[in-house]
Amino acid sequence: MSHDHPPGLDLERLRAHLDRERPGLVGGPLGAELIEGGRSNLTYAVTDGTSRWVVRRPPLGHVLATAHDMHREHRVISALHPTTVPVPEPLLLCEDETVIGSPFYVMEFVEGTPYRTVEQLAPLGPERTRGVVLGLADTLVELHSVDPAAAGLADFGRPEGFLERQLRRWGKQLDASRNRDLPGIDELHAALGKELPRSPAPAVVHGDYRLDNVLVGADDRITAILDWEMSTLGDPLTDLGLLAMYSSLDLPGSPVSTTGGAPGHPEASELIERYAAASGRDVSAISWYTAFAWFKLAVILEGIHYRFTLGRTVGADFDRIGPLVPVFIESGLTTLQEG
Incomplete structure (x- = not known):
């Protein structure tokens, strides 16, 4: 897990935002890696060395607002999390583009394997x-x-x-x-x-x-x-x-x-x-x-x-x-x- 910035995710700015919005969530310097998968939105695994989270943001470059609407994704998993449908727990939605350059949301990291082939x-x-x-x-x-x-x-x-x-x-x-x-x-x-x-x-x-x-x-x-x-x-x-x-x-x-x-x-x-x-x-x-x-x-x-x-x-x-x-x-x- 690298402490360099993966493309599209400024870790210092992310950390500052999380400390402001969810004090105590993050316990140390953040490392992150881009996870494969999802043909469109970018998914990162982020860790402070103890806990892990996932950050989702739209792809780099020009995007159609509707196709990559972070608000929609965050809203549906927030609605489904209390039900029996297995979805990660959403932790935070940020629609302020000045933080990392686009809207994003943070959710829990769920253990599991994606079987693709x-x-x-x-x-x-x-x-x-x-x-x-x-x-x-x-x-x-x-x-x-x-x-x-x-x-x-x-x-x-x-x-x-x-x-x-x-x-x-x-x-x-x-x-x-x-x-x-x-x-x-x-x-x-x-x-x-x-x-x-x-x-x-x-x-x-x-x-x-x-x-x-x-x-x-x-x-x-x-x-x-x-x-x-x-x-x-x-x-x-x-x-x-x-x-x-x-x-x-x-x-x-x-x-x-x-x-x-x-x-x-x-x-x-x-x-x-x-x-x-x-x-x-x-x-x-x-x-x-x-x-x-x-x-x-x-x-x-x-x-x-x-x-x-x-x-x-x-x-x-x-x-x-x-x-x-x-x-x-x-x-x-x-x-x-x-x-």
């Missing part, structure tokens, strides 16, 4: 892997059973017309990052728009719920759900569809993080049934939600590919994103037809 899961063996992933479905049921109004989140999103807005938003996103022919993507978008399901009662939606956005403890239980930047109030089955999509994704060696091919990993259908049994929700339209997840990922990946073709993304693997997009389009169309 088949290789990381392999040492657990099939039985434990199966238990961890079933726990992912159970924890999603917990999240969706929180009453938004009782948690103080009644105005956290606009559930009316949620699916129409989502579909429109991702369609616009596609139009903004399209510079090649993508057979089938317009057909998929149109087909999704033709048969929108009727949403169940709104719930707190995570927006990016998958194995590599949770921490798993030594006992294989989920210790924390992380990365709440996409969270809102809306249709809970969008979270289940995304989980089903990720669970059926087996692209070994792909730059997209996939764990579906791990030995013992339950099939998407089993996760869906488990969720339905525990939540009591009607999941008969789940193929629509899963196809929507394939569409959304196709659009996200095409956006990355588009920036790569413009020379705006540097790093390994970006050249391998483009060829994956047709796989996602095809899977979306197949899923919809099967439904």
Whole structure:
């Protein structure tokens, strides 16, 4: 743990702010390191040698205020912390940009492992892997059973017309990052728009719920759900569809993080049934939600590919994103037809 400043975090200024706002919290000089993970907001582990905390801030450089709203993330974990949903305890929100150059918040450091690849899961063996992933479905049921109004989140999103807005938003996103022919993507978008399901009662939606956005403890239980930047109030089955999509994704060696091919990993259908049994929700339209997840990922990946073709993304693997997009389009169309 380095006492040098990691990029985007001035430790002296952070320390002075914590001493002012939470006297006695920090007992010595701070060291910090940037933790990997989270495609967007930056996450740091910070320690005074005795205790550890986590600091979250938006990425360096220009950002869209809404996409990286620290206030929203802090608000949702503050609302969920008293419930049975495993989230870190939030300690402080700072919206004063003069402290470290952007808004940020501080939360407790939760012990646990993020499993991002088949290789990381392999040492657990099939039985434990199966238990961890079933726990992912159970924890999603917990999240969706929180009453938004009782948690103080009644105005956290606009559930009316949620699916129409989502579909429109991702369609616009596609139009903004399209510079090649993508057979089938317009057909998929149109087909999704033709048969929108009727949403169940709104719930707190995570927006990016998958194995590599949770921490798993030594006992294989989920210790924390992380990365709440996409969270809102809306249709809970969008979270289940995304989980089903990720669970059926087996692209070994792909730059997209996939764990579906791990030995013992339950099939998407089993996760869906488990969720339905525990939540009591009607999941008969789940193929629509899963196809929507394939569409959304196709659009996200095409956006990355588009920036790569413009020379705006540097790093390994970006050249391998483009060829994956047709796989996602095809899977979306197949899923919809099967439904």
